[in-house]
Every structure is written in C-alpha cells, then in structure tokens.
Amino acid sequence: MKIYDPYFIQQKEQTGQKKTEPQKTQRGESFLDILKATATKKSDGIKGATPVGPTFPQNLGLTDLQKSAISKGQETLGLLNHLAGLFTKNDSSKSALDSIANALSHNIDELKELKEGLDSNDPLRNTLDEIEIISMVEKIKITRGDYT
C-alpha cells in the first residue's frame, strides 16, 4: 500500500496547477490522515522503500512489535530520503517541506511509543534512537526555516 505519495506535490507544481490545499492528496486526505490509516494496517512501507512487513523471513523470530518498529523505522527513513530528494530536485517548496515535517513529527511519536514496548536490551532500540534523532533534527530544521 502506498502511504505517502512523494511525487504528488512536485507533479502538481510542475504542471502549474493551482495549489489550494498543499497538504492534501488528490483524494482530499492529509498526509497525517494517510499515516494514521496505514498505522492500523500492515504497511508495505512508502514508495521507493523495500517492503518489510510481509517479507520478513519466518525464522528471524521477530515479535510483532519488533516488526512494527522496523516498518515504522523504514517508513521514517523513506520520508528522510524523500526530503533529500526534494533538495536534489530543487523542489523544496514550503508546502512540501511542511508535509514532511508533519509526517516526521507523527512518526517520531510512533517510534517513541514502539520503542517503549521493546526490551531495554533490544539492539533495535539503538537503531530507532538514531532514526528518531535524525528525524527530530530534520523536523526542527524545517519548522524553524533552515531550508526556506
């Protein structure tokens, strides 16, 4: 399932369409709505990311919580990758950046929640910490205007 369409805003701007609700998709949903909806379903990750949920090898012995945490971490890395892509394509409009900041903010909260459920010695926690700190820093950079 595609949960975040990184190319929507770019395509819209390239075709010169009027931006009325920059943070809404063609279906009228906000990115946050989409993220919330997908949080309750099995996610295949965001566009461009390797799907994780259904492709976990059975013998890894991961718990459902660990799988969810990995999926959320991967989804968040996808958002960061998309952010980097905006700069590469010179498309860092305020609306595009704000959408990513909102999505990152939501994911940071979810990562925090998922992390709390993991064992204190679970090595996955360190990986999630790193993703959380990078996401938090990028979110702050966007919201305080470092990129605009």
Added chain:
Amino acid sequence: MPNKDDTSMGNILIVEDDAEVRSMLNDYLTFLGYKTDVAADGLEGLNKIKENRYDLVITDIAMPYVSGIGIISILKRDHPEIPVIAITGYGYHAEELAQEKNADFIMGKPFDVQKLKETVERLLKKD
C-alpha cells in the same frame, strides 16, 4: 593562569561536527589546563573512545554517521565510569533522549562557558 603542560587535570574528548563550536570548546578547555582531543563526527568519536582513555566526553547530539545519542548509549554500556556532557541546539526532545541514555549533564546551545567550566570540574572531581 593554568599550567598547560599539566595533563593530570583530565583528558577530555570533544565530539562535535560544527568546526567553530569544536574549536571554541577545544581552545577553552585547553586554556583551562585540560588535555583535549577532538572528533568531527560520531563515528570518529567512537573510534577514538575505543583507542584512547578519556576522563570525560563532551558530545554534540546531532551529528553525521553516529549521533551523540549513540555515543552516550555505547559509553554508558562499555565505559559507565566515563562521564558524558551532551550539548544540543535542538531543544527539549533531544535533551530528553540524552537524559534517557543517562548523560551526566545536558547543555543547550548556546551554552554558558562558566557553567561548562563548573560542570567539567564537578564531573572530573576525584572522590
């Protein structure tokens, strides 16, 4: 004036990716008489920690390759005796993460050098 050849005051590693802040910390702590070493990112910091013996580590939080949070986690696991000061310009959330990892002291940027001096002295104080 502190004696700059006296390294018995303590050996401090400064891990900071911002060259200006790194240089300022290095100059200030050297002036105070401490022996210092610097690393420009988290990975270099971890390598230095593996190869050398430090009495105190001062680390930024947001850095390339390995964050300060990663450094604090590894230090507190492998060398719990080494105190860590975390510095960050990213506010409450970063400070909370550093606290979760048991950083000994957390300073927001821009920081007060007098407070830094007092904290370094306190953390290096031998019982």
